[in-house]
Amino acid sequence: MSDTILLQRDGALARLTFNRPASLNAMDFEMGTRWRDLAHELTADDTIGAIVLDAAGPAFCAGGDVVAMATTGSDGSAITAMADVIHDGIRTFVESSIPIVAAVQGAVAGGGIGLMLTADYVVASPAAKFVSKYANIGLTPDLGVSTLLPAAVGQRRALQLLLTDTTIDAETALDWGLVTAVADDPKSAAEGIARGWLDGTTGAFGQAKRLIRAGADRSFAENLADEARTIGAAFDTDDSKTRVAAFAAASRTPRH
Numbered sequence: 001m002s003d004t005i006l007l008q009r010d011g012a013l014a015r016l017t018f019n020r021p022a023s024l025n026a027m028d029f030e031m032g033t034r035w036r037d038l039a040h041e042l043t044a045d046d047t048i049g050a051i052v053l054d055a056a057g058p059a060f061c062a063g064g065d066v067v068a069m070a071t072t073g074s075d076g077s078a079i080t081a082m083a084d085v086i087h088d089g090i091r092t093f094v095e096s097s098i099p100i101v102a103a104v105q106g107a108v109a110g111g112g113i114g115l116m117l118t119a120d121y122v123v124a125s126p127a128a129k130f131v132s133k134y135a136n137i138g139l140t141p142d143l144g145v146s147t148l149l150p151a152a153v154g155q156r157r158a159l160q161l162l163l164t165d166t167t168i169d170a171e172t173a174l175d176w177g178l179v180t181a182v183a184d185d186p187k188s189a190a191e192g193i194a195r196g197w198l199d200g201t202t203g204a205f206g207q208a209k210r211l212i213r214a215g216a217d218r219s220f221a222e223n224l225a226d227e228a229r230t231i232g233a234a235f236d237t238d239d240s241k242t243r244v245a246a247f248a249a250a251s252r253t254p255r256h
Contacts, residue, residue, distance in 0.1 A: 039089035
């Protein structure tokens with residue numbers, strides 16, 4: 001089993017840790033395959049209620065391992081095959097009903113931005129930096145960047161990052177909507193967010209994530225129909241029945 005991405009389980013919480021710190025956690029084919037396999041493993045596991053995504057070392061992720069691409073004689077077809085494998089993992093996580101929170105430190109570059117935005121909630125350290133660098137080496141966006149980045153920050157800001165040599169800091173990323181929060185200890189903060197999801201209504205956070213993620217690719221009528229089915233199914237769960245009854249009882253209590 002590859003140790004390029006570590007998996008730790010703690011009850012319903014899973015933690016994925018990018019573990020190629022000497023390469024700034026850039027993804028080579030082995031790491032990309034591990035990413036895809038873990039995506040399928042965790043999203044097929046009904047016991048997993050939340051995922052924390054973080055990284056070892058000084059950087060979160062430098063995207064694809066360009067050094068490996070250049071020194072192993074890779075050609076365009078090999079790069080496409082590698083991207084397809086990583087994309088399979090990204091799509092699997094994004095389309096799942098498991099909420100994901102990322103803890104980000106240091107550099108996030110190129111495809112690392114797409115991997116970060118696989119998460120539904122992103123906590124960055126104050127020292128985090130975000131940069132594209134695709135055009136600098138004559139390459140084009142991958143790992144979901146062309147879709148996930150404009151969805152997060154808008155088309156104009158996405159183009160600013162992709163078409164110029166712009167680097168933004170954590171506070172700018174927060175202002176743009178690229179990250180959700182900035183914290184001195186992003187890993188601890190991310191775990192707190194994930195455990196809050198687990199302590200909440202069973203399944204409701206995950207279904208809310210799924211509805212939002214799916215909504216952009218469907219008609220309004222399809223989204224409304226999915227919302228109706230999903231809230232009906234949620235209402236019939238034992239957890240929701242208990243919480244709704246408690247809410248109704250509290251609403252009937254006289255206030256002085």
